[in-house]
Amino acid sequence: xxxxxxxxxxxxxxxxxxxxxxxxxxxxxxxxxxxxxxxxxxxxxxxxxxxxxxxxxxxxxxxxxxxxxxxxxxxxxxxxxxxxxxxxxxxxxxxxxxxxxxxxxxxxxxxxxxxxxxxxxxxxxxxxxxxxxxxxxxxxxxxxxxxxxxxxxxxxxxxxxxxxxxxxxxxxxxxxxxxxxxxxxxxxxxxxxxxxxxxxxxxxxxxxxxxxxxxxxxxxxxxxxxxxxxxxxxxxxxxxxxxxxxxxxxxxxxxxxxxxxxxxxxxxxxxxxxxxxxxxxxxxxxxxxxxxxxxxxxxxxxxxxxxxxxxxxxxxxxxxxxxxxxxxxxxxxxxxxxxxxxxxxxxxxxxxxxxxxxxxxxxxxxxxxx
Amino acid sequence: xxxxxxxxxxxxxxxxxxxxxxxxxxxxxxxxxxxxxxxxxxxxxxxxxxxxxxxxxxxxxxxxxxxxxxxxxxxxxxxxxxxxxxxxxxxxxxxxxxxxxxxxxxxxxxxxxxxxxxxxxxxxxxxxxxxxxxxxxxxxxxxxxxxxxxxxxxxxxxxxxxxxxxxxxxxxxxxxxxxxxxxxxxxxxxxxxxxxxxxxxxxxxxxxxxxxxxxxxxxxxxxxxxxxxxxxxxxxxxxxxxxxxxxxxxxxxxxxxxxxxxxxxxxxxxxxxxxxxxxxxxxxxxxxxxxxxxxxxxxxxxxxxxxxxxxxxxxxxxxxxxxxxxxxxxxxxxxxxxxxxxxxxxxxxxxxxxxxxxxxxxxxxxxxxx
Numbered sequence: 001x002x003x004x005x006x007x008x009x010x011x012x013x014x015x016x017x018x019x020x021x022x023x024x025x026x027x028x029x030x031x032x033x034x035x036x037x038x039x040x041x042x043x044x045x046x047x048x049x050x051x052x053x054x055x056x057x058x059x060x061x062x063x064x065x066x067x068x069x070x071x072x073x074x075x076x077x078x079x080x081x082x083x084x085x086x087x088x089x090x091x092x093x094x095x096x097x098x099x100x101x102x103x104x105x106x107x108x109x110x111x112x113x114x115x116x117x118x119x120x121x122x123x124x125x126x127x128x129x130x131x132x133x134x135x136x137x138x139x140x141x142x143x144x145x146x147x148x149x150x151x152x153x154x155x156x157x158x159x160x161x162x163x164x165x166x167x168x169x170x171x172x173x174x175x176x177x178x179x180x181x182x183x184x185x186x187x188x189x190x191x192x193x194x195x196x197x198x199x200x201x202x203x204x205x206x207x208x209x210x211x212x213x214x215x216x217x218x219x220x221x222x223x224x225x226x227x228x229x230x231x232x233x234x235x236x237x238x239x240x241x242x243x244x245x246x247x248x249x250x251x252x253x254x255x256x257x258x259x260x261x262x263x264x265x266x267x268x269x270x271x272x273x274x275x276x277x278x279x280x281x282x283x284x285x286x287x288x289x290x291x292x293x294x295x296x297x298x299x300x301x302x303x304x305x306x307x308x309x310x311x312x313x314x315x316x317x318x319x320x321x322x323x324x325x326x327x328x329x330x331x332x333x334x335x336x337x338x339x340x341x342x343x344x345x346x347x348x349x350x351x352x353x354x355x356x357x358x359x360x361x362x363x364x365x366x367x368x369x370x
Numbered sequence: 371x372x373x374x375x376x377x378x379x380x381x382x383x384x385x386x387x388x389x390x391x392x393x394x395x396x397x398x399x400x401x402x403x404x405x406x407x408x409x410x411x412x413x414x415x416x417x418x419x420x421x422x423x424x425x426x427x428x429x430x431x432x433x434x435x436x437x438x439x440x441x442x443x444x445x446x447x448x449x450x451x452x453x454x455x456x457x458x459x460x461x462x463x464x465x466x467x468x469x470x471x472x473x474x475x476x477x478x479x480x481x482x483x484x485x486x487x488x489x490x491x492x493x494x495x496x497x498x499x500x501x502x503x504x505x506x507x508x509x510x511x512x513x514x515x516x517x518x519x520x521x522x523x524x525x526x527x528x529x530x531x532x533x534x535x536x537x538x539x540x541x542x543x544x545x546x547x548x549x550x551x552x553x554x555x556x557x558x559x560x561x562x563x564x565x566x567x568x569x570x571x572x573x574x575x576x577x578x579x580x581x582x583x584x585x586x587x588x589x590x591x592x593x594x595x596x597x598x599x600x601x602x603x604x605x606x607x608x609x610x611x612x613x614x615x616x617x618x619x620x621x622x623x624x625x626x627x628x629x630x631x632x633x634x635x636x637x638x639x640x641x642x643x644x645x646x647x648x649x650x651x652x653x654x655x656x657x658x659x660x661x662x663x664x665x666x667x668x669x670x671x672x673x674x675x676x677x678x679x680x681x682x683x684x685x686x687x688x689x690x691x692x693x694x695x696x697x698x699x700x701x702x703x704x705x706x707x708x709x710x711x712x713x714x715x716x717x718x719x720x721x722x723x724x725x726x727x728x729x730x731x732x733x734x735x736x737x738x739x740x
Contacts, residue, residue, distance in 0.1 A: 010740035266514040279655035348737035367718035370380035
């Protein structure tokens with residue numbers, strides 16, 4: 001691992017090793033290529049147009065985003081093929097999508113209700129265009145999406161809307177099997193891929209021209225990709241990986257391309273150090289001992305993998321260390337967070353570290369919530 | 371509560387009712403005034419120079435921040451008396467503090483180690499100034515700070531440093547009693563105030579001229595303020611309050627000045643709605659059923675207080691509703707988050723709602739981590 005010059009960045013800051021990023025991009029591109037499926041990475045992980053362009057350069061067919069605001073930032077940054085994998089249901093957001101569609105090569109929108117689809121069709125008609133949509137399927141996560149049993153009926157009604165073209169179906173469910181979190185990623189990916197491929201077949205049998213069967217997340221994408229009938233995978237975290245992915249067995253620690261550089265600000269007791277990053281620096285959405293990754297603490301300290309990042313307040317990270325650890329106030333440490341997507345989202349900028357040096361880049365789509 | 375025009379803001383967005391803010395500021399100012407203590411609110415809650423200036427207009431003696439970067443933003447925004455309640459231990463941050471000190475009426479810095487203090491003294495000497503510092507005391511939270519037993523020895527050595535003036539002691543511990551989270555705020559505040567006042571007396575008896583005894587958080591500040599010997603309180607959350615404060619009995623729901631305005635994007639089942647805010651919109655640092663507030667879910671839905679905000683992924687909020695609730699895709703809801711400080715930190719801007727209208731303001735110190 002390239003050692004950092006302590007003076008290069010003020011802490012706390014996210015530092016990204018671009019050699020590891022390129023290796024991660026290469027591997028997932030090869031998964032897609034060798035299985036004959038499209039790769040449409042989710043940009044919510046990095047929120048950086050520059051990295052989305054790099055994913056495209058490594059063979060991605062397009063980019064996925066979760067919000068119209070993210071799509072706008074990616075379009076501004078030169079991405080021309082975008083899938084908004086989220087239901088747009090209000091007129092203002094739909095209008096923004098129509099304006100965006102006019103400047104892109106391809107915009108695909110997610111739908112999961114007839115009401116939302118009808119609004120979208122009306123807006124597309126007013127804009128004089130046919131809008132590509134994919135129907136979201138709930139394969140067990142129970143958030144948005146229509147259940148497989150209701151999917152064909154809803155798909156028929158959506159396909160009947162004048163200004164929409166229903167091109168496919170998509171789902172997200174992470175590492176899940178039989179409705180529960182699992183560490184058996186192969187079984188999870190296979191089940192996810194098979195459910196969706198079977199549904200697509202059933203829909204086609206009813207006369208629906210389902211072309212796209214889009215599935216998969218970082219842990220399951222390689223196992224989804226091999227299932228016949230799957231046409232696209234949408235991993236996000238794989239660009240950086242994180243401690244959760246290592247715990248799930250998706251990758252080794254060396255694949256973690258992003259860490260948070262911190263400074264020890266206090267060692268008030270032999271068994272405790274305090275670092276200058278808390279819950280405004282590290283995400284808390286993946287809590288310790290949460291299924292399926294069952295992590296201890298909030299991150300891995302690269303310089304002391306046996307230390308336990310036990311607690312956080314907003315700007316303090318409390319780490320339990322062994323008395324023999326030499327750390328003292330002023331020392332630098334690197335922390336691989338449990339969940340990089342929501343951690344990176346807390347930072348206004350990141351540092352890209354390359355053989356040629358280190359470069360500060362704004363996280364352009366960070367906080368683009370509306 | 372003033373009803374919002376649905377068209378006024380795109381969702382998800384933080385909306386702040388300024389009438390409630392003013393009421394909250396007035397009450398805490400009266401707590402300080404009637405007890406003869408200074409009020410130095412913590413700006414980490416709002417991160418907005420405009421609101422720090424409002425706190426000063428309501429009688430605050432100065433502002434507290436957690437980071438030198440926050441202090442810089444507040445100084446840029448016209449605040450001239452700042453306390454950085456966090457140990458600065460690296461040369462770069464100390465240099466920034468010295469530059470900041472030169473343009474402020476008063477800058478106070480926190481210290482908790484001799485090493486940090488010595489570095490600070492050297493930098494102050496180089497800058498040709500005497501730097502005011504306060505010693506952080508660990509009163510049970512076990513993050514930064516020196517324990518009461520070691521405080522006098524350390525304080526003597528710090529007071530002996532040539533370019534520092536040790537003006538006081540400070541602590542933070544929230545709602546805690548006998549080392550454990552508690553809901554007995556009066557007992558907690560009394561204990562905190564007495565510990566610190568007694569320590570200050572013991573330090574004075576050893577010849578240390580301790581003037582400032584700075585304590586208290588939103589739940590405990592009113593109870594700390596009445597303890598003889600306490601000279602300053604530093605609440606933060608009180609400007610907005612939040613669901614945690616309501617659960618602790620600190621205030622009623624009407625005192626919650628900030629909510630997140632969201633849109634229902636899906637109602638996939640009669641007992642479930644999905645809103646357009648997840649863990650990138652709502653903080654997850656205060657988890658459900660966590661002591662001492664023991665909250666169910668991640669926020670209170672103003673339009674349906676019996677609904678349970680059960681789960682989040684990054685952009686989805688999953689809310690369990692009763693089948694009779696009328697909510698459908700496109701509806702607006704208001705959510706009072708569990709913890710407003712870390713929630714607001716996720717937003718690039720907020721909307722200030724006043725009798726005169728609604729105004730979009732950047733959260734200037736948001737993400738100012740370094």
